[in-house]
Amino acid sequence: MVSFGDKSYAELEVENAWIRSGPANSKTFAGYLKLKNTYSTEISIKKLKSSAFEKIEMHASLTEDGMSSMKKLNMLEIPANSAFNLEPGGYHLMLMRPKKEIKEADLIEFMIYFEVEGRTNILRNDAMILRNGYE
Amino acid sequence: MSKRNIVFVFLIVFGMTALFAYFQSLPSLLQKKPMLLTGKILTRPMELNNFELIDQYNQTFNNKSLVGNWTIIFFGYTNCPDVCPTTIYKLAEIKNEIIEKLPSENFNTVLVTLDPDRDTPERLDEYIGYFDKTMLGVTGTYEDIQTFASSLSVFYQRINKDEGYDFNHTASIFVLDKDGSLFATMSPANPVSELKDDFYTILNNF
Numbered sequence: 001m002v003s004f005g006d007k008s009y010a011e012l013e014v015e016n017a018w019i020r021s022g023p024a025n026s027k028t029f030a031g032y033l034k035l036k037n038t039y040s041t042e043i044s045i046k047k048l049k050s051s052a053f054e055k056i057e058m059h060a061s062l063t064e065d066g067m068s069s070m071k072k073l074n075m076l077e078i079p080a081n082s083a084f085n086l087e088p089g090g091y092h093l094m095l096m097r098p099k100k101e102i103k104e105a106d107l108i109e110f111m112i113y114f115e116v117e118g119r120t121n122i123l124r125n126d127a128m129i130l131r132n133g134y135e
Numbered sequence: 136m137s138k139r140n141i142v143f144v145f146l147i148v149f150g151m152t153a154l155f156a157y158f159q160s161l162p163s164l165l166q167k168k169p170m171l172l173t174g175k176i177l178t179r180p181m182e183l184n185n186f187e188l189i190d191q192y193n194q195t196f197n198n199k200s201l202v203g204n205w206t207i208i209f210f211g212y213t214n215c216p217d218v219c220p221t222t223i224y225k226l227a228e229i230k231n232e233i234i235e236k237l238p239s240e241n242f243n244t245v246l247v248t249l250d251p252d253r254d255t256p257e258r259l260d261e262y263i264g265y266f267d268k269t270m271l272g273v274t275g276t277y278e279d280i281q282t283f284a285s286s287l288s289v290f291y292q293r294i295n296k297d298e299g300y301d302f303n304h305t306a307s308i309f310v311l312d313k314d315g316s317l318f319a320t321m322s323p324a325n326p327v328s329e330l331k332d333d334f335y336t337i338l339n340n341f
């Protein structure tokens with residue numbers, strides 16, 4: 001069953017979604033947001049989509065033994081009744097190949113596909129294009 | 136004075152001299168380099184090997200470019216949308232505050248690319264110009280970048296992906312003193328407040 005929701009869809013809430021702006025001709029952007037699972041079971045974020053980008057992936061910037069690296073995640077699990085921050089230098093969205101100009105202060109619509117108790121839901125949200133996050 | 140008393144007096148004088156010498160040298164024994172929250176200060180600054188790179192304005196960047204300023208160097212590539220801009224903004228915030236509070240200090244920040252194929256001086260100009268115009272962006276030939284990275288013990292490795300490529304690389308930032316020698320290393324993943332404290336520790340003590 002697929003159900004469609006708005007900004008706060010029952011189990012999953014999104015706060016302060018933003019995408020870091022970059023110089024002209026940038027091919028990749030990083031996106032950040034706070035995810036809140038208000039439900040009594042785990043939620044799995046399966047994928048994200050936006051009409052403004054050809055592809056969105058979930059990534060983690062890691063520092064291990066003094067080396068920094070990037071890891072692609074196939075899904076992101078948020079435990080029951082807890083919040084998860086995607087923030088600069090850590091977990092983030094990688095938004096690839098913009099289909100239009102990405103301008104500061106614009107809002108970009110995106111969809112989060114998540115699974116809870118075997119059901120797939122879609123949550124619609126907007127991310128603000130900002131230089132350095134919400135002050 | 137008996138022989139035994141002479142030995143006794145000698146031992147007392149010797150002991151007091153030794154104690155005096157010990158307390159005299161105490162301050163220098165205690166005077167260790169200050170500790171940093173996010174990294175460490177080298178026991179003694181390390182001179183860098185000769186290097187020759189080029190900045191976003193097509194000007195030479197070499198050992199002489201470091202003389203007379205404190206310089207912070209970090210390695211990255213402009214196709215990295217998360218860590219690089221985050222580090223640039225952290226360093227810009229630190230630099231702006233220090234310039235305001237300690238106007239006598241010259242303090243430069245430099246991004247050295249690990250990706251000379253994509254990061255030409257023009258691309259670096261566009262990228263750095265967007266995030267922090269006062270920063271230098273430096274590139275060069277593979278060999279010259281490799282030589283410079285090795286002199287700071289920076290390891291890096293190109294990781295090919297389905298689309299494009301990334302780099303795994305040493306995460307540190309490098310603080311060079313006014314002679315252009317490596318002075319301290321720090322980990323940029325730490326909170327900006329701790330990094331700031333460490334720069335103040337360095338600038339106030341040396």
